[in-house]
Amino acid sequence: xxxxxxxxxxxxxxxxxxxxxxxxxxxxxxxxxxxxxxxxxxxxxxxxxxxxxxxxxxxxxxxxxxxxxxxxxxxxxxxxxxxxxxxxxxxxxxxxxxxxxxxxxxxxxxxxxxxxxxxxxxxxxxxxxxxxxxxxxxxxxxxxxxxxxxxxxxxxxxxxxxxxxxxxxxxxxxxxxxxxxxxxxxxxxxxxxxxxxxxxxxxxxxxxxxxxxxxxxxxxxxxxxxxxxxxxxxxxxxxxxxxxxxxxxxxxxxxxxxxxxxxxxxxxxxxxxxxxxxxxxxxxxxxxxxxxxxxxxxxxxxxxxxxxxxxxxxxxxxxxxxxxxxxxxxxxxxxxxxxxxxxxxxxxxxxxxxxxxxxxxxxxxxxxxxxxxxxxxxxxxxxxxxxx
Amino acid sequence: xxxxxxxxxxxxxxxxxxxxxxxxxxxxxxxxxxxxxxxxxxxxxxxxxxxxxxxxxxxxxxxxxxxxxxxxxxxxxxxxxxxxxxxxxxxxxxxxxxxxxxxxxxxxxxxxxxxxxxxxxxxxxxxxxxxxxxxxxxxxxxxxxxxxxxxxxxxxxxxxxxxxxxxxxxxxxxxxxxxxxxxxxxxxxxxxxxxxxxxxxxxxxxxxxxxxxxxxxxxxxxxxxxxxxxxxxxxxxxxxxxxxxxxxxxxxxxxxxxxxxxxxxxxxxxxxxxxxxxxxxxxxxxxxxxxxxxxxx
Numbered sequence: 001x002x003x004x005x006x007x008x009x010x011x012x013x014x015x016x017x018x019x020x021x022x023x024x025x026x027x028x029x030x031x032x033x034x035x036x037x038x039x040x041x042x043x044x045x046x047x048x049x050x051x052x053x054x055x056x057x058x059x060x061x062x063x064x065x066x067x068x069x070x071x072x073x074x075x076x077x078x079x080x081x082x083x084x085x086x087x088x089x090x091x092x093x094x095x096x097x098x099x100x101x102x103x104x105x106x107x108x109x110x111x112x113x114x115x116x117x118x119x120x121x122x123x124x125x126x127x128x129x130x131x132x133x134x135x136x137x138x139x140x141x142x143x144x145x146x147x148x149x150x151x152x153x154x155x156x157x158x159x160x161x162x163x164x165x166x167x168x169x170x171x172x173x174x175x176x177x178x179x180x181x182x183x184x185x186x187x188x189x190x191x192x193x194x195x196x197x198x199x200x201x202x203x204x205x206x207x208x209x210x211x212x213x214x215x216x217x218x219x220x221x222x223x224x225x226x227x228x229x230x231x232x233x234x235x236x237x238x239x240x241x242x243x244x245x246x247x248x249x250x251x252x253x254x255x256x257x258x259x260x261x262x263x264x265x266x267x268x269x270x271x272x273x274x275x276x277x278x279x280x281x282x283x284x285x286x287x288x289x290x291x292x293x294x295x296x297x298x299x300x301x302x303x304x305x306x307x308x309x310x311x312x313x314x315x316x317x318x319x320x321x322x323x324x325x326x327x328x329x330x331x332x333x334x335x336x337x338x339x340x341x342x343x344x345x346x347x348x349x350x351x352x353x354x355x356x357x358x359x360x361x362x363x364x365x366x367x368x369x370x371x372x373x374x375x376x377x378x379x380x381x382x383x384x385x386x387x388x
Numbered sequence: 389x390x391x392x393x394x395x396x397x398x399x400x401x402x403x404x405x406x407x408x409x410x411x412x413x414x415x416x417x418x419x420x421x422x423x424x425x426x427x428x429x430x431x432x433x434x435x436x437x438x439x440x441x442x443x444x445x446x447x448x449x450x451x452x453x454x455x456x457x458x459x460x461x462x463x464x465x466x467x468x469x470x471x472x473x474x475x476x477x478x479x480x481x482x483x484x485x486x487x488x489x490x491x492x493x494x495x496x497x498x499x500x501x502x503x504x505x506x507x508x509x510x511x512x513x514x515x516x517x518x519x520x521x522x523x524x525x526x527x528x529x530x531x532x533x534x535x536x537x538x539x540x541x542x543x544x545x546x547x548x549x550x551x552x553x554x555x556x557x558x559x560x561x562x563x564x565x566x567x568x569x570x571x572x573x574x575x576x577x578x579x580x581x582x583x584x585x586x587x588x589x590x591x592x593x594x595x596x597x598x599x600x601x602x603x604x605x606x607x608x609x610x611x612x613x614x615x616x617x618x619x620x621x622x623x624x625x626x627x628x629x630x631x632x633x634x635x636x637x638x639x640x641x642x643x644x645x646x647x648x649x650x651x652x653x654x655x656x657x658x659x660x661x662x663x664x665x666x667x668x669x670x671x672x673x674x675x676x677x678x679x680x681x682x683x684x685x
Contacts, residue, residue: 225523245482245500246499248527248542250543251569252544252569257543284568288611315438315457317438317675318658347432347435348651351651351657351678351679352429
């Protein structure tokens with residue numbers, strides 16, 4: 001009985017002696033920090049309640065800004081539903097990285113606690129996107145990125161709120177659509193294969209580059225026998241050669257493999273791709289991208305997969321443009337001249353294969369610095385140098 | 389009394405911890421597969437380069453490996469000893485898969501020629517054939533032989549059965565709702581099993597082309613490239629990017645996965661095909677490590 005009483009007494013004393021910052025209002029904090037910096041159209045609830053100690057430790061912390069925990073851990077400690085939701089489907093990179101404050105201010109800001117308006121937040125990272133075109137899609141011109149894209153997570157690539165044509169048809173439906181596509185023998189479909197959803201120098205947002213046969217009319221390709229891959233290869237024999245390799249991208253059930261990636265009518269560049277290269281690749285290889293994103297150390301600036309990979313076909317591993325040396329030394333010239341012995345004559349005794357850059361590095365990401373496939377202090381070396 | 393309670397709690401805690409640890413290790417240890425043999429060129433300077441397929445001649449007890457990067461075929465005995473190296477007088481161009489029929493002919497998919505080539509060993513003659521199906525050019529990829537020659541068309545993702553004597557198409561196996569078609573298939577117990585990578589499912593057909601069943605596989609698969617059906621009917625799926633093998637029961641329920649990435653013995657780098665041999669071995673063709681690893685229970 002005495003023991004129980006002692007425990008209760010200790011608990012009461014512990015509660016009474018809790019640090020001042022944990023129970024006091026924010027008055028103490030604002031004696032140094034300008035209160036005006038914590039006001040805005042929308043104020044984060046803990047700030048409005050003066051509970052600075054929910055996120056900050058006033059004395060010492062392991063995280064920048066005296067945060068008690070990593071910022072996303074802190075955010076999700078209250079926003080639990082979001083944590084579950086943001087783990088599904090296609091996730092926006094800052095969300096996947098746990099950088100909530102990339103777009104949101106934790107104290108006070110505009111609607112949804114955004115640092116700026118939504119468009120400014122988007123263009124802050126997406127700097128390669130033109131703000132204006134000769135013909136600009138109206139929602140894009142108004143900075144309404146959220147009309148088509150979700151900011152955190154979506155079930156569709158490019159964080160689109162709906163997939164493919166369904167998204168376009170929410171606004172563009174009815175007679176106008178039919179009238180705009182007069183002369184087309186089939187109902188309009190695959191909108192983005194011809195139209196750029198942001199803008200274009202052509203009316204009706206038709207992408208800038210037209211396929212030369214399409215410029216002349218339809219009959220160049222639409223002949224009896226259907227629009228088969230063989231028809232494409234009649235004019236592109238060089239691509240045919242790339243298909244006759246160990247691994248190729250010939251994959252499409254009952255259809256034309258070329259149309260997986262290329263538009264037969266119009267594109268933003270001469271290659272008439274249906275979208276940015278990385279977007280096309282991740283439409284099938286999403287897990288590869290997710291693996292890359294989750295890796296601690298990875299090759300920076302992987303925007304265009306075709307910098308290293310041959311999109312049509314290759315007889316090299318991973319459909320690389322060359323062997324595991326040639327592809328790398330195009331950029332890493334110094335390493336091409338001075339490195340651990342690699343190349344012809346330098347053979348891994350376990351496999352008999354040439355030692356190349358990718359024997360030790362994996363540009364798609366690893367958990368070790370320099371994208372090494374194992375710990376470079378020892379584990380990597382002793383795979384071959386066993387005597388050490 | 390107090391001490392007894394403590395001992396009981398301690399035992400319970402130890403039991404719980406053991407169960408948790410055992411659960412983690414279960415998926416690997418449950419496999420029971422042990423490395424047994426490797427098929428590779430002993431001479432390092434003449435090692436294979438990007439082998440892509442294995443054919444097993446159960447009657448003769450030989451393994452045949454398609455050495456795609458060096459344009460040749462290698463045969464090994466059951467102990468893994470190299471028997472012959474055959475390049476058809478340097479006539480092969482990017483061979484990818486092969487079968488040997490009862491007549492003794494070797495059929496090779498040559499990607500470099502986009503052909504299904506027949507090698508008549510007795511007559512020392514190679515005959516190349518460009519395949520078509522309903523007028524469309526076929527891009528042969530994977531190959532199996534039974535009474536007919538079964539060819540996976542890389543371009544359409546469908547499997548087409550050809551008469552070996554006339555090379556006329558007899559039957560086609562098409563996935564009704566696949567985004568990209570099949571990437572590998574096996575003929576087992578009078579059924580054709582086909583792997584659909586994009587939708588992560590296995591389709592089972594009767595040999596007349598009728599689809600019998602579709603088995604959706606769970607989300608564990610990263611980049612499935614090959615399948616094999618085990619002696620007990622379990623489905624083995626090779627995951628190229630995860631560098632392991634995922635095993636499902638006949639209903640498509642996950643059982644376990646095993647193997648991992650590396651270049652050491654028993655590890656995988658860029659695996660491309662799996663097959664069972666008639667002697668209980670599970671053979672993995674590893675393009676990246678340029679060898680065939682054989683595992684047994």
